[in-house]
Amino acid sequence: MTAPSDRQGRLTGLYGNLLKGWAWDAASPGRRWAVAIHGDGRPLALAQAEDFHPEAPGDGAHGFSVVLSDTQLDACRQLTLTLANAERPLDTLTLPAAPPANRTPEHSRVHWQPGLVLRGWLVDTHDPQRQASIEVHEQGQRIARTTPTRWDALPTPAGEPHERVEGGFQIRLPLSLADGRRHVLTVRDDQGRELAGSPVVIQEWPEGLAHWQAHAATESQRTLLTRQLERYEQLLPRGVDPADYPAWLAAFPVTPPEAPSRSGPVTVGVIQLGSGALHLPDTPALGVRTWVIDAPDDTHAYQQALSDACRRCDAIAQLEPGDRLAEGALARAWQVLHEQRAAIVYSDFDAPGRRPDAPRQPGFLPAWDPDRHWCQDFLSAGLCLIHSDVLRDHPRPPATPGELTYAAVERCDAEAIWHLPEPLRHRARPWAEDGLADAPCAAERLERLQARLAHHDPLATLAAHPTHHGLRRLTRRLDDWPAVALIVPTRDALGLLKRCLDTLLAHTDYPGQVHVLIVDNQSQRPETRAYFAEQAAAGTRPLGRRGGRLTVEVLAYPHAFNYAAINNAAVAHLTRTHGEAAAPVIGLLNNDIECLHDDWLCRLVALLMRPGTGAVGAKLQWPNGMVQHGGVIGGVHGLAAHVGNAWQHDDTGHLGMNHLTQRFSAVTAACLLMRRADYQAIGGLDARDFPVGFNDVDLCLKLRARGQAVVWTPEARLIHAESATRGKDESAEKAARAQREMANLRRRWSQALLNDPAYNPNLSLDTASDPFTSLALPPRERRARNARLPR
Structure with a gap:
């Protein structure tokens, strides 16, 4: 005993x-x-x-x-x-008991789950607006530091307005901690107080638990453990800071090529843009011929070299002096080109940092995206191998290196463009946002690309970005502007709704008919009802300076809140009362949206009216200028997550994407435009499986499954105070409903979410990280892919 x-x-x-x-x-x-x-x-x-x-x-x-x-x-x-x-x-x-004096109050705390990220919440209750700092120490040595950057509402007594404070934080831990040993980390604020949850004990392996258990378990246990650990790592993916990229690449090197699958000799032509050494590894399976263009802006020399290379070689690539290819890179690219019967294969890359002491930076690219390509030649950033048949006898051959990928794309189907998600090209010079480190005659190049774009879409225009000079802005105009119906659900929240309509009137310069349909979901306040009557009685009024007209209608929805059903009822009402020909474009718009500039609606409608486009979303910002919505990425946070929450609206973002019109698998219904016919064809929002959350993701994925594009553009910017009316899912009932919606989304779209064409398998799905902000540990399967939505 x-x-x-x-x-x-x-x-x-x-x-x-x-x-x-x-x-x-x-x-x-x-x-x-x-x-x-x-x-x-x-x-x-x-x-x-x-x-x-x-x-x-x-x-x-x-x-x-x-x-x-x-x-x-x-x-x-x-x-x-x-x-x-x-x-x-x-x-x-x-009782009453208080926490120790050397600790912060419990509502300021730090959390950890498997991975190299800590996250938490820190607010000085005596001075909530003071921005405190957080430090992480191991054995007395500081290993990380950060300040809160995420905004949320500070809890206050019931009935009082919530004060918005900048209190949420996340801290990336160095890759050196993923050594398989136990590390005890102390997390303190700038007053020396430990946060609740500290110390944090972590234990991580760079290859993941599956690799560890293969060496530690008995043979009889390995099969079961491997299955369990694979599931565990899928549910709790880990990430590491991009600053650790060199160590990450050493742990996960490029996959060596398989044996060549084609009999007979294969020759790859490499056009070197500039004089100097070029580091090409030996490639026994391929013959390699090189053409050197001393002055890349010498159009005659370039066209002659390209023509000669197309005659003599099976495929063509362009590189710059000092570039180094990964071992077997050309063989890997050729293998995909041949086996997939592809026209173009492009890879990821890395490049030096812009500061001399900065580590190399990775460039992990999406699957093929034609809209982004017009804004940025991302195909040329890595190793881009183009089949010679695509360029041979081209009716409009490229005059300069910057036109090569655009000329190639003109002659191939979208499904013939494949992405190999591995850093096969190690660039010698820092990354330039337009894909090429040198862009000679920028104005002339823009003019040439505009001529090619006009051949593809006569109503589209390219313009140089005013602050990010390597990027281009893609916009369109229309000869005939369709009528638009904007659906705005609300329940009271008069201040938000009034601000939404006031800014819409002040900042909507649309040369067509705009019909605002306010859907009243059981508003109770007399002042709200008076405002409804005032707006409905105002009749048709002028809108903007281009002859637009605005009408406001109020539709009662006297049922329990169901966001999907509310919008479905609104679309059905529009069709029933205004006819099939009225308002061919509908817009889903939250009542907490504020318009920021006059042409926001024109930018969205013009992009939507292209053939093959199913939905268009805008760039949404918090009131403080941070990005609230920059597109939706599948798989992140276990389901899907908004892009850009860690960026200011004018930040570059990952490879410039914060300023690029591009395609995603989904955009948020807080501001989403689509054709009414498409909305009805796919059954609208799913009111049974997604009454409140994820109905917009499901809607967009249904469009993608039909082969239609979902486009996000930064050329339309609005403010969005997310969930300002409905609030967070904190009650037991709301939490249970949210869990059902998440389970339904996984059941219906798990493959599409976990293999999002807009996201790179080298980037983390870590639940504690925003999309594009951490490297996957370990990477997911690096198989070649095109832009098709996985089934």
């Missing part, structure tokens, strides 16, 4: 409703005890003392956490800790 005196325990603090402590037995140091919590002698809760606790003896894994209800805490004056089914108390805590 173990002597009772050997058993120890402590209640170390009550943080709101969270009670923490530890229990340990010196005679059995490896045993994890079940503990009981009593309130004034009455049992309240049971827990297993098996978590790490910084004050626990032994190996420290003897801590526990118990959530007690307000009712339980209000009904007792003293909490007691015992072992389960034991009477002798180990410790007591008299």
Whole structure:
């Protein structure tokens, strides 16, 4: 029998409703005890003392956490800790209890889950607007530091307005911590106080747990463990900071090419743009011929070299002096070109940082995206191998290196353009946003590309970006502007709705008919109803300076809130009362949207009216200028996530994408335009499986499954105060509904979400990271892909 005196325990603090402590037995140091919590002698809760606790003896894994209800805490004056089914108390805590003085309040805390990211929340309750800082230490040495950058509402007493504060943070940890050893990290604020949840214990392996268990487990366990760990890593993907890219690349080098699958000799032509050394690895399976263009702007020399290369070689690539290709890069690219019967294969790349001491930066690209290509020649950024048949006898051959990919694209189908998601090209010079480190005669080049674009789309225009000079802006005009119906659901929230309509009137210069359909979902306030009557009675009024007209209608929806059903009812009402020919374009618009510039609606409608486009979304910003929505990426955060939440509206973003018109798998319904006929053809929003959340993702994926494009453009910018009316899903009922919607989305679209063509498998799906901000650890399968939506 173990002597009772050997058993120890402590209640170390009550943080709101969270009670923490530890229990340990010196005679059995490896045993994890079940503990009981009593309130004034009455049992309240049971827990297993098996978590790490910084004050626990032994190996420290003897801590526990118990959530007690307000009712339980209000009904007792003293909490007691015992072992389960034991009477002798180990410790007591008299209420009210406060956290230790050297710790922050419980609502400021740090969390960790598998991966190299910590995230949390830090607010100085005495001065909420003061931006504090957070530091991470290991054995007294600082290894990371950050400041909060995410905005949310500070909790206040019921009925008072919530104060928006910048309190959310995330901290990337260095790759050196992923060494398989246990690391104890202390997280403090700038006043030296530990955050709740600190210290944090992490243990990570660079190759993942599946690699580790293959060497640690017995043979009989490996099959089952491998399946379980693969599922675990899919559900909890990990990420690492892009600053660790060199170490990441060493851990996950480029895949060596397979044996050549074509009999007979194959020759690849390499056009070198400039004099100097070019580092091409030996490629026994291929013959390589090189043409050197001393002055890349010498159009005669370039066209002669290109013509000669097309006659003599099976495929063509362009590189710059000092570039280095990964081992077997040309063979890998040719293999995809041949086996997929592709016209173009392009790879990822890396390049030096712009500062001399900066590490090399990766460039991980999307699958083929024609809209982004007009704005940025991303095909030329990595190794781009073009089949000679595409260029041979071209009716409009490229006059300069910057036209090569555009000329090639003109003569091939979209499904013949394949992306190989590996960094096959190590560039010698820093990345230029337009794909080429040198862009001679920028104005002339823009003029040439505009001529090619006019051949493809006479109504489209390219313009140089005013601040990011390597990027181009893609816009369109229309000869006939269709009528647009904007659907705005609301329940009271008069301040938001009024701001939405006021800014729409002030900043909508649309030369056609705009019909605003306010859907009233059980508004109660008299002033709201008076505003509805005022707007409906105003009749048709002028809109903008180009002859536009605006009408406002109010439709009652006296049923429980169901966002999908509300919009479906609105579209049905438009068709029933205004006829099939009225308002061929519909726009889903939240009542917390504010318009920022006069041509926002023209930009969206003109892009939508292209053949093959199913939906168009805008760039949405928080009131403080941060990006709220820059497109939707599948798979991130377990389902889908908005792009750009860590960027200011004028930041470059990943490879310039914060300023590029481009294609995504989905855009948010907070501002989404589509043809009414398409909306009806796919059944509208799914009101059964997605009554509140993810209905826009499902809607867009249904369009993508029909072969229609979903486009996002930064040329239309609006402010969006997300969930300002509906609020967050915090109640048990709302949380259960949200879980059902997430399960439905996974069931219906799991393959499309986890293999999003707009996202690179080398980028992380880490739940603690925003899209495009971390590297996958380890990378997902790096198979060649085109722009088709996975089934």
